[in-house]
Amino acid sequence: xxxxxxxxxxxxxxxxxxxxxxxxxxxxxxxxxxxxxxxxxxxxxxxxxxxxxxxxxxxxxxxxxxxxxxxxxxxxxxxxxxxxxxxxxxxxxxxxxxxxxxx
Amino acid sequence: xxxxxxxxxxxxxxxxxxxxxxxxxxxxxxxxxxxxxxxxxxxxxxxxxxxxxxxxxxxxxxxxxxxxxxxxxxxxxxxxxxxxxxxxxxxxxxxxxxxxxxxxxxxxxxxxxxxxxxxxxxxxxxxxxxxxxxxxxxxxxxxxxxxxxxxxxxxxxxxxxxxxxxxxxxxxxxxxxxxxxxxxxxxxxxxxxxxxxxxxxxxxxxxxxxxxxxxxxxxxxxxxxxxxxxxxxxxxxxxxxxxxxxxxxxxxxxxxxxxxxxxxxxxxxxxxxxxxxxxxxxxxxxxxxxxxxxxxxxxxxxxxxxxxxxxxxxxxxxxxxxxxxxxxxxxxxxxxxxxxxxxxxxxxxxxxxxxxxxxxxxxxxxxxxxxxxxxxxxxxxxxxxxxxxxxxxxxxxxxxxxxxxxxxxxxxxxxxxxxxxxxxxxxxxxxxxxxxxxxxxxxxxxxxxxxxxxxxxxxxxxxxxxxx
Numbered sequence: 220x221x222x223x224x225x226x227x228x229x230x231x232x233x234x235x236x237x238x239x240x241x242x243x244x245x246x247x248x249x250x251x252x253x254x255x256x257x258x259x260x261x262x263x264x265x266x267x268x269x270x271x272x273x274x275x276x277x278x279x280x281x282x283x284x285x286x287x288x289x290x291x292x293x294x295x296x297x298x299x300x301x302x303x304x305x306x307x308x309x310x311x312x313x314x315x316x317x318x319x320x321x322x
Numbered sequence: 323x324x325x326x327x328x329x330x331x332x333x334x335x336x337x338x339x340x341x342x343x344x345x346x347x348x349x350x351x352x353x354x355x356x357x358x359x360x361x362x363x364x365x366x367x368x369x370x371x372x373x374x375x376x377x378x379x380x381x382x383x384x385x386x387x388x389x390x391x392x393x394x395x396x397x398x399x400x401x402x403x404x405x406x407x408x409x410x411x412x413x414x415x416x417x418x419x420x421x422x423x424x425x426x427x428x429x430x431x432x433x434x435x436x437x438x439x440x441x442x443x444x445x446x447x448x449x450x451x452x453x454x455x456x457x458x459x460x461x462x463x464x465x466x467x468x469x470x471x472x473x474x475x476x477x478x479x480x481x482x483x484x485x486x487x488x489x490x491x492x493x494x495x496x497x498x499x500x501x502x503x504x505x506x507x508x509x510x511x512x513x514x515x516x517x518x519x520x521x522x523x524x525x526x527x528x529x530x531x532x533x534x535x536x537x538x539x540x541x542x543x544x545x546x547x548x549x550x551x552x553x554x555x556x557x558x559x560x561x562x563x564x565x566x567x568x569x570x571x572x573x574x575x576x577x578x579x580x581x582x583x584x585x586x587x588x589x590x591x592x593x594x595x596x597x598x599x600x601x602x603x604x605x606x607x608x609x610x611x612x613x614x615x616x617x618x619x620x621x622x623x624x625x626x627x628x629x630x631x632x633x634x635x636x637x638x639x640x641x642x643x644x645x646x647x648x649x650x651x652x653x654x655x656x657x658x659x660x661x662x663x664x665x666x667x668x669x670x671x672x673x674x675x676x677x678x679x680x681x682x683x684x685x686x687x688x689x690x691x692x693x694x695x696x697x698x699x700x701x702x703x704x705x706x707x708x709x710x711x712x713x714x715x716x717x718x719x720x721x722x723x724x725x726x727x728x729x730x731x732x733x734x735x736x737x738x739x740x741x742x743x744x745x746x747x748x749x750x751x752x753x754x755x756x757x758x759x760x761x762x763x764x765x766x767x768x769x770x771x772x773x774x775x776x777x778x779x780x781x782x783x784x785x786x787x788x789x790x
Contacts (some may be wrong), residue, residue, distance in 0.1 A: 242381060245648075265376055265678065265710060267369055 220315035221309060226255070231261065235278070237269045240317050244269075245306060249316065250276055253301045255289045256306040256317045263299040330503060331385035332361070337513060340389040340506060347480045353487070357494045365496040373497075376680045376712055377622050377651040382594055387536040387566045390508040394532060439566035443471045443523040448509035449559075450535040456511075460523075465519045472510035472540055479780040481515060484708035486544055491572035491600045496624070499596040503538060503568045510540035510789045515549035515579075524582075524771065527555040531593070531657065533563030541571040545579035545607075552582040552771065557589060557617075564592040564619070573601035573609070584774050588781070589617035591648055597623045605631025605660070612769050613669075614651050614778055615642040616785070626655045629663035638701075639765050640669030643782045644677035644709070651680040656698065658691040658721075670765045672758055673709035674787060682714040685728065686723045694724040702732040703761045705754070705786070754789045 237259060238247050244259040246269035252294040259269045262282040271281040276289050285299035292305035307318040308311040329336050337358050341351060353643035367374040444458035446469070453471035468475060468482070488494050491683045511527045525557045529539045537557065545551060548718065557567060567589065587595055595612035595618035603609045615621060627636045644650050656665040671679045685696040713730035735757050743753035762782060766775045 237380075239381065244378070265712075267378065267380075309327060 221307070221318045223314050225315045225319050226313055227310060227315055230254070233273055233275075235269055235273055238317065238320045240306075240319055244315055244320065245319075246278070247308075247317065248273065248278070250289065254310060256308050257287065257289060257292050258304040258306075260303055261285055261287075261299060262294060262301040262303050266305065279317055305318070330388040332506065334358075334387065336389055336391075337505065340391060343391050346476065347484070349480075349484055350476060350487075353494075354505050357488075357501045360495045361498060361505055364495070365383075366498060373653065373682075374622075374783040377619065377620065377649065379594075379622070382620075384502075384566075386534075389506045390536070390538060393452045394450045394525050394535075399742040409771050420421075420576070424650035427446045440650045442526050443521050445528070446471055446511045447528045447530075448537070448539055449530050450532055451507075451509040451529075451538045453509050455724075462519070462521055466516040467519060467521065468512060468514040469525055470512065472512045472542060473508060475512045479514075483512065483542070483731060484769070485575060486542055486572065487540075488572070490601050491574055491628075492570055492598070496598060499568055499622075500570070500598050501541070503570045503596075503598070506568070507538045507540040507570065509538070510542070511555075512542045513544070513551065513553055515538075515545045515551050517546040517576075518548045519546075520550040521552070524552040524554050527553065529555070529557045530559035531565045531567070531589075532559065533561050533590075534565060536562070536566040537569065539567075539569055541569075541573075543571075543573040543581065543583070545575050545581050547577045548579055549576065554584045554771075554774065555586065556644055557587045557595075560590040560593040562592055565589065565594070567593060567597065567618075569595075569597040571597070571599040572602075573599075575601065575603045575607040575634075577604045577611050578606045579604070580610075582610045582771065583783065584612045584614070584769075584771065586614035586774075586778070587617055587621065590616070591619055591646055593618045593619060595619075595621040595623070597621075598626075599624065600626040600628065600706045601636070602628050603634040603636050603663075604629050606633040607631065609634075609636045609637070609677070610639075610770065611636065612639040612774065614642070614781075615640070615644075616781055617648075618650070619648065621652070622654045626657065626763070627665060628657040628659055629665060630659045632660045632662045634663045636659065636663075636665045637768065638665070638667040638669075639768050640671070640681075641762065641765055641778050641782075642669065642671035642679060643673075643785055644671070644679055645674045645785055645787075646677060647675070648677045649680075652682075654681070654683040654698070656683075656685045656696055658685070658694045658696060658724075661691050661721075662693040663691065664695040665697070668765050668768065669700045670762055671700070671702045671711060672705060672782065672786075673702060673711055673760065674705035674785075676706070676708040678712075679712045680712045680714075681730075682712075682716070683728070684716040684718060687717075687719040687724055687726065689720045691721045692723040694721060694726065696724070696726040698728040700730045701761070701764075702730075702760065704732065704734045705758070705789070743788075751788055755783060755786055758786055 292302040301312040446456040456470035715728040
């Protein structure tokens with residue numbers, strides 16, 4: 220089920236915000252006009268991801284520098300070896316909706 | 323139109339309303355004020371702090387919860403709470419009869435035959451941090467044993483409580499939750515056992531919450547020289563609507579005394595659980611402490627055992643099981659402050675689904691605490707690929723002549739063992755259950771109270787999913 224999380228205008232491009240969906244924290248990214256959503260979890264040590272720096276379509280974990288692809292959640296560099304969960308995003312009338320993908 | 327709203331949050335207004343609702347000695351009010359001031363000054367824990375690095379509490383909304391102002395209506399009691407009515411200094415036969423099914427339902431040992439049911443020396447029950455009942459058998463009351471709601475005992479024996487409450491075994495400035503607890507504790511239980519008095523049968527504490535409520539129960543246990551007691555405590559409730567536990571336990575085991583203490587948190591998986599537990603074990607005293615962690619959405623617990631007199635001995639057992647998205651974070655400290663003390667810790671955890679467990683243990687040996695024998699071990703069994711366990715043992719030794727060892731293991735259910743058991747006619751499910759039971763047996767063997775062993779084993783068996 221999709222949840223309204225933000226207005227498109229609330230997230231700068233490029234930019235990111237942290238939103239809450241079904242009692243989970245989700246990092247919402249806005250890059251080149253597209254929105255993406257990932258679990259706010261670095262799979263290396265479980266720390267929060269959204270505080271990190273955004274480099275193009277990569278988010279860099281603030282703790283140890285692991286990089287993840289914001290489109291897919293794929294782990295791109297050490298020390299992370301497993302992907303973080305990505306979630307579905309849709310835009311309707313300037314509103315961003317997120318649907319959790321659950322494993 | 324005037325509206326009646328129950329004020330929530332832990333603000334200066336709700337704090338004053340809370341104080342106004344209580345009739346307490348001045349020293350206690352002042353202690354609460356100091357704690358509330360500390361709550362305002364201390365930083366909110368965040369992932370940048372080493373101790374909070376692995377536990378994310380950004381989703382915690384303290385303003386959703388409220389201090390225990392209004393006594394809950396009796397009809398909102400959970401079904402398990404069979405006893406109601408006020409406190410009595412002795413248990414009459416009818417009440418005693420009712421205690422058996424109460425414990426039975428709460429501990430899940432429903433199949434226990436009547437003749438082997440736990441006979442209790444006393445019990446207290448609290449709902450939403452309000453005392454509901456407390457009882458102690460007459461024989462022990464005559465011996466000078468005090469067991470009952472801390473709320474009530476603090477007015478009956480203020481000097482006794484003042485001597486111990488947040489003095490030796492509690493630090494109300496440890497962190498923001500410790501301060502919040504010290505400011506707003508209510509209900510709670512005290513057990514005081516005078517010198518040389520031995521209580522054979524266990525005493526039982528039950529704390530529960532209605533959905534969406536908070537529990538701020540405080541437990542204070544003092545055993546004087548040579549005393550002996552067994553105390554079982556259980557926390558439960560919060561069905562699906564969540565809740566908050568912000569608790570504290572202070573234990574002082576006097577010279578040569580012996581305490582067996584079991585603390586089981588079995589909250590609904592939507593409850594936030596924060597607690598600070600500390601025990602002081604004096605010369606030649608013994609403490610056998612078992613921690614059960616089955617419930618809660620997020621738990622962050624500090625368990626601290628301080629061996630403060632020569633010859634003190636502490637055994638610490640942990641039984642943990644997590645499922646769904648539960649997150650259990652337990653920090654243990656075995657602090658050897660005196661020489662010739664022994665501490666032996668074993669924490670075992672089972673994880674399934676996407677659950678997460680953190681155990682961070684430290685053995686700290688002070689200068690001069692020679693002939694220390696310290697051990698700590700944490701084993702985790704992973705039942706799913708998506709669970710995560712962090713084991714962080716540590717040693718900090720400032721004495722020369724010590725034995726200190728630690729170990730940690732994390733493993734999955736072994737496919738070869740499953741195959742072996744299946745070859746002997748067990749289904750995969752049965753095989754998994756046998757392996758999980760075997761894994762926990764090592765810690766169950768150390769728990770000397772049969773009903774506790776059974777209750778924990780039963781609760782874990784019930785939680786294991788069907789693995790095909």
